[in-house]
Amino acid sequence: MIGRLDNVVIQTVCRLLIPPIQLFALYVIAHGHYSPGGGFQGGCILGASFILMVIAYDIKEAKRMMSEKVNTILSSLGVIIYSGIGVVCLILSANYLDYGILNKILPVTIAEARALGIFGVEVGVGITVMAVMVSIFLNLASGGEHGETEE
Amino acid sequence: MTAQAPILIIIIPLIASFLNVIIGLWRKRLCYPLVIITLGLSVILSISILNTVIIQGVIHYRLGGWEPPWGIEYVIDHLNAFILIIVSFISFTIAIYSKRNVEQEFPEKTVYFYTIYLLLVTGLLGITITGDVFNLYVFLEITSLAVYALIAIGRDKAPLASFNYLIMGTIGACFYLLGVGYLYIATGSLNMADLGRLLPDLYHSKAVLVAFAFFVVGVAIKMALFPLHVWLPDAYTYAPSTVSAFAASTMTKVGVYVMIRIMFTVFEPRFSIVMLPSTEILGWVASGAMIFGGILAIAQTDVKRMLSYILIAEVGYIVIGVSVANRMGFTGALLHILFDAFTMACLFMAAGAVMHKTGETSIHGFRRLHRRMPLTMAAFSIAALSAIGVPPFAGFFSKWYLVLGAIDAGKWIFAVLLLLSSLLIAIAFFRVIENIYFAPSDHAHNGVGQEEIVRDETPLSMLVPILTMAAGILILGFFSGKIVSAVIQFTVPGGF
Amino acid sequence: MEFIIGKFNYWVYIILMMIGFYAMIAKSNLVKKLVGMNIFQTAIILFFISIGSKKGVTIPIIQEGAGDAVNQAVNSARYMNPLPHVLMLTAIVVMVSTFGVALALIIMIFRKYKTLEEDEILESLRSGEEN
Numbered sequence: 001m002i003g004r005l006d007n008v009v010i011q012t013v014c015r016l017l018i019p020p021i022q023l024f025a026l027y028v029i030a031h032g033h034y035s036p037g038g039g040f041q042g043g044c045i046l047g048a049s050f051i052l053m054v055i056a057y058d059i060k061e062a063k064r065m066m067s068e069k070v071n072t073i074l075s076s077l078g079v080i081i082y083s084g085i086g087v088v089c090l091i092l093s094a095n096y097l098d099y100g101i102l103n104k105i106l107p108v109t110i111a112e113a114r115a116l117g118i119f120g121v122e123v124g125v126g127i128t129v130m131a132v133m134v135s136i137f138l139n140l141a142s143g144g145e146h147g148e149t150e151e
Numbered sequence: 152m153t154a155q156a157p158i159l160i161i162i163i164p165l166i167a168s169f170l171n172v173i174i175g176l177w178r179k180r181l182c183y184p185l186v187i188i189t190l191g192l193s194v195i196l197s198i199s200i201l202n203t204v205i206i207q208g209v210i211h212y213r214l215g216g217w218e219p220p221w222g223i224e225y226v227i228d229h230l231n232a233f234i235l236i237i238v239s240f241i242s243f244t245i246a247i248y249s250k251r252n253v254e255q256e257f258p259e260k261t262v263y264f265y266t267i268y269l270l271l272v273t274g275l276l277g278i279t280i281t282g283d284v285f286n287l288y289v290f291l292e293i294t295s296l297a298v299y300a301l302i303a304i305g306r307d308k309a310p311l312a313s314f315n316y317l318i319m320g321t322i323g324a325c326f327y328l329l330g331v332g333y334l335y336i337a338t339g340s341l342n343m344a345d346l347g348r349l350l351p352d353l354y355h356s357k358a359v360l361v362a363f364a365f366f367v368v369g370v371a372i373k374m375a376l377f378p379l380h381v382w383l384p385d386a387y388t389y390a391p392s393t394v395s396a397f398a399a400s401t402m403t404k405v406g407v408y409v410m411i412r413i414m415f416t417v418f419e420p421r422f423s424i425v426m427l428p429s430t431e432i433l434g435w436v437a438s439g440a441m442i443f444g445g446i447l448a449i450a451q452t453d454v455k456r457m458l459s460y461i462l463i464a465e466v467g468y469i470v471i472g473v474s475v476a477n478r479m480g481f482t483g484a485l486l487h488i489l490f491d492a493f494t495m496a497c498l499f500m501a502a503g504a505v506m507h508k509t510g511e512t513s514i515h516g517f518r519r520l521h522r523r524m525p526l527t528m529a530a531f532s533i534a535a536l537s538a539i540g541v542p543p544f545a546g547f548f549s550k551w552y553l554v555l556g557a558i559d560a561g562k563w564i565f566a567v568l569l570l571l572s573s574l575l576i577a578i579a580f581f582r583v584i585e586n587i588y589f590a591p592s593d594h595a596h597n598g599v600g601q602e603e604i605v606r607d608e609t610p611l612s613m614l615v616p617i618l619t620m621a622a623g624i625l626i627l628g629f630f631s632g633k634i635v636s637a638v639i640q641f642t643v644p645g646g647f
Numbered sequence: 648m649e650f651i652i653g654k655f656n657y658w659v660y661i662i663l664m665m666i667g668f669y670a671m672i673a674k675s676n677l678v679k680k681l682v683g684m685n686i687f688q689t690a691i692i693l694f695f696i697s698i699g700s701k702k703g704v705t706i707p708i709i710q711e712g713a714g715d716a717v718n719q720a721v722n723s724a725r726y727m728n729p730l731p732h733v734l735m736l737t738a739i740v741v742m743v744s745t746f747g748v749a750l751a752l753i754i755m756i757f758r759k760y761k762t763l764e765e766d767e768i769l770e771s772l773r774s775g776e777e778n
Binding site: 285289292296299300303308310311313314317318321322324325328329332335336 | 668671677680684687688691694695698731734737738741744745748749751752753755756759768772
């Protein structure tokens with residue numbers, strides 16, 4: 001009896017809280033180069049929002065939303081975004097991760113090109129960290145059976 | 152293109168490892184060609200870097216365009232380029248070898264195995280190429296985490312062995328980080344060349360002394376120097392064949408490279424040799440490694456475990472070469488890094504081939520294998536003779552330099568211990584070689600008929616890498632003079 | 648007295664590090680070893696951050712308001728050194744990754760030996776070898 005009431009309270013509160021948490025995480029990622037925050041911190045908060053969903057609902061619900069395949073692809077995608085920005089700088093004949101050269105393809109000044117370059121890198125890092133946090137938690141919570149039914 | 156080679160050699164395996172995950176989830180059979188192409192490219196790039204260094208001198212590459220010491224800088228001199236080419240060539244060869252092994256032992260984990268393998272190669276190449284002490288810590292941890300994961304896939308005791316390795320390896324990396332912290336407190340800089348310039352005024356301070364101690368102990372745990380080697384035999388015995396071959400031939404050697412960098416580039420040679428008796432202590436510790444490794448190798452019944460103890464002895468040889476602190480000894484140490492990488496790779500790959508065919512690696516399981524797998528056993532014997540130090544195989548040339556270096560420094564006891572340890576390794580290998588070639592047939596008393604042993608050689612994709620390493624051992628020994636005069640003589644630190 | 652109070656950040660970090668180190672060596676449960684490793688690494692991170700501060704400075708976040716700092720130079724003597732903070736971000740990421748790998752290894756060990764006490768595992772290995 002108490003269990004069922006508890007569940008309703010937790011599920012409602014989580015349903016209300018998770019979108020603001022994710023919004024706050026995106027805010028933290030976007031302001032990383034200028035104030036406290038950054039890719040890793042924002043990614044952890046995003047990952048924590050998914051873990052909150054596991055705590056509130058069943059683990060099967062969370063696995064339905066973030067299957068192992070999606071997690072793996074997202075974690076690779078983040079690193080490819082990060083390295084991809086560096087490779088774009090290489091192609092434009094500057095050193096690796098020398099974001100200033102990006103003002104040749106984007107209509108901004110050199111200083112703003114650097115800020116945009118760092119922002120892109122932070123987004124990549126945030127995506128990877130979120131996928132890895134969720135993946136670690138789901139693997140440990142299900143005792144290693146998460147993803148074992150994949151091909 | 153060649154101006155960007157220092158960074159391309161790092162990011163090509165890195166991006167390939169993450170592309171491998173995406174491609175592998177789509178088509179599993181494309182993983183192996185991707186790995187081979189990537190590592191082939193990194194071999195070509197490392198040869199080009201060595202060429203540039205021989206012609207032009209030291210290469211400086213600034214990441215992000217920032218000047219050192221504010222930015223991270225990759226510095227490549229002769230020592231770096233030498234180790235880069237060893238690591239990339241061995242990783243390429245073992246990747247070719249790995250196909251059958253992965254198919255037999257863990258086929259459902261192919262995609263993730265190759266991903267972590269490429270990450271491991273990225274980490275090792277990164278440790279070798281960077282010129283910034285904190286960047287080295289990051290790459291060191293990338294390497295270590297990849298190795299813990301790969302070792303744990305092996306057979307019976309592998310997860311427990313990997314857990315032990317994790318605990319000890321993390322202590323080593325944390326000690327390294329503490330050393331970096333103390334140096335940062337004392338000087339405010341993290342760039343190796345800058346530290347080399349700023350530190351000589353501070354050699355009297357206790358913080359710098361403690362930093363040196365933390366560095367040496369931390370790196371000694373990572374490269375399995377004598378009293379801190381305890382994690383190595385378990386970890387390399389139960390790991391999959393590919394992983395033990397790769398880790399045994401490269402990880403310990405890269406650890407020695409880090410120690411050489413710290414003792415002779417970040418801290419000046421006169422600090423490491425004259426002001427602190429660190430080379431004396433390292434010499435005695437390495438002698439312990441040689442004798443202890445030799446004695447315990449004789450006591451084993453499993454071939455892979457015996458090879459792990461011989462690896463501990465080989466690390467002892469290299470550190471003795473560094474510790475006698477003269478030109479001959481240092482040359483011997485670097486030549487021994489090259490030849491020992493080839494020898495250990497060949498030995499572990501041959502043991503893995505035997506495991507692939509017979510399912511066990513005990514010494515008894517090698518009985519009369521020269522009928523069944525003649526080429527593999529020939530390669531094993533060549534590598535064994537090189538590890539012992541028999542001319543004309545490669546190991547003889549490097550041990551010759553080491554003994555000459557010990558005699559030059561007046562340390563006769565080290566020369567005697569070197570030869571004694573070679574004798575112990577010879578005894579250890581002779582038990583296996585006797586079993587392979589000279590064991591009496593089991594069915595001699597049967598009377599009914601002789602047992603017909605069919606020739607059942609290892610598959611070609613495993614045989615070609617083993618034979619390549621054996622050919623390397625045969626040929627490179629004769630070129631050792633050329634290698635010394637072209638590359639190694641420029642790596643010896645000044646003042647030797 | 649000056650020796651203890653003047654350098655109390657060093658004392659705190661040494662005591663925490665030794666507690667973590669003791670737990671890694673002396674405890675027999677594998678999860679307790681991991682917790683000890685975590686305390687050890689956290690002590691190092693604490694130490695690094697504590698060396699960045701000096702007398703009378705504030706946290707390294709620019710304080711004049713959003714648009715101002717773009718137009719004026721920052722008075723760097725008012726803020727503490729931000730470089731150790733940035734280095735320790737990387738070290739925290741490494742710590743979390745090592746912890747994740749270690750927990751995955753512990754799950755594999757538990758599935759195989761059904762226990763997480765080190766002496767019980769060694770006992771079962773020894774009796775397995777005798778059979």
